[in-house]
Amino acid sequence: MVEVRYESVTKQYENGFEAVKGLDLKINDGEFLVLLGPSGCGKSTTLRMLAGLEDVSAGNIMIDGAKVNDLPPGARELGMVFQSYALYPHMSIGENLSFGLRMAKGDNRLSDEEIVKRVQETAKLMELEDQLDKKPKQLSGGQRQRVALGRALIRQPKVLLMDEPLSNLDAELRHQMRAEIRRLHEALGTTTVYVTHDQIEAMTLADRIAILNQGELQQHGAPLDVYNNPVNDFVKGFLCKHIDEIVETANNLFPKE
Ligand SMILES: Nc1ncnc2c1ncn2[C@@H]1O[C@H](COP(=O)(O)OP(=O)(O)O)[C@@H](O)[C@H]1O
Ligand SMILES: [Mg+2]
Known part of the structure; x- marks a missing residue:
């Protein structure tokens, strides 16, 4: 059971700007939640x-029922994938995957055998079995992004966090990786915030989308529920109007007989 809760969370940056205002949001165990805006x-x-x-400037963030406001990142047992995923260029793919596990200290340190096993499992999951001895520069953009994802997953994180992980990829690859990410989620069931x-x-x-505007949560719900029942003009304009336009363009490009 890994549930995440934002309880009246506010972020005010040092210059006084409030980037997040009183956010209340629960992410359920095993859910794929998308923050959109x-x-x-x-x-x-x-x-x-x-x-x-x-x-956090005010409010609480809870993981698994425990307040984590004051826990350092490394103690939160999260996996992260960002837009600019830096792989270690001089390390092999296998070494890139295992780096975090090899650096762990104390009780968290797995045996060498267990690490090898995890690398093999992760490589299989990510379809990277034949790439383990290569260096990052020998891989395609899509393969490198799979390594970044594998590096987050190999630690069996409580929650997987992804911040626009596909925005550097071209349209076709983005499409493929989207399907890949959804497949992985079905297979692993890791609570995910994307x-x-x-x-x-x-x-x-998404299982559920949460739509933000100017630091305020506007609406959350299953994608089609939000699309069919936008609560305000912002959601209607940002989500519904935009998607209607895309669908219309597609229908004009590929008209039905
Ligand atoms: N360190 C910072 N100091 C002041 N304002 C910031 C800082 N980081 C981000 N912001 C501002 O907070 C707002 C939200 O930023 P961000 O969370 O990065 O938005 P998003 O990811 O939705 O594009 C933006 O207006 C941004 O300029
Ligand atoms: Mg951003």
Whole structure:
């Protein structure tokens, strides 16, 4: 059971700007939640507070019923994938995957045998079995992104956090990786919080979407529920109008007989 809760969470940056305002949101065990909204609405700030990369100004963040506000990132047992995923260029793919596990200290340290086993399992899951001895520069963009994802998953995180992980990829690859991410979620069932500004990406990946505007949660619900019942003009304009336009364009490009 890994449930995440934001309880009246506010983030005020040092310059006084309030990027997140009184956020109340629960992410259920095993759920794939997408935080969606326009650039600058507070998505990354929301995610970074959960990761422990930003302090919380007010309110609480709970993981598994325990308050984590003061826990350092490394103690939160989260996996993270960002837009700019830096792989270690001089290490092999296998070493990149196992790096976090090899650096762990004390009780968290797995045996060498267990680490080898985890690398093999993760490589199989990510279809990277034949790439383990290569260096990152020998891999395609899509394969490198799979390594970044595998590196987050190999630690069997309580929660998987992704911040616009596909936005550097071209359209076709983005499409493939979207399907891949959803497949992995079906297979692993890890509680996931995924940030994007892309409406179609949100609709196709999410169990539930949470729409933010100017630091305030507007609406959350199953993608089609929100699409069919937008609570205000912002959601209607940002989600529904936009998607209707995309569908209309597609219908014009590929008219039905
Ligand atoms: N360190 C900071 N200091 C002041 N304002 C910031 C800081 N980081 C982000 N912001 C502002 O907070 C708002 C939300 O940023 P962010 O969470 O990155 O938005 P998003 O990920 O939705 O594009 C933006 O207006 C941004 O300019
Ligand atoms: Mg962002």
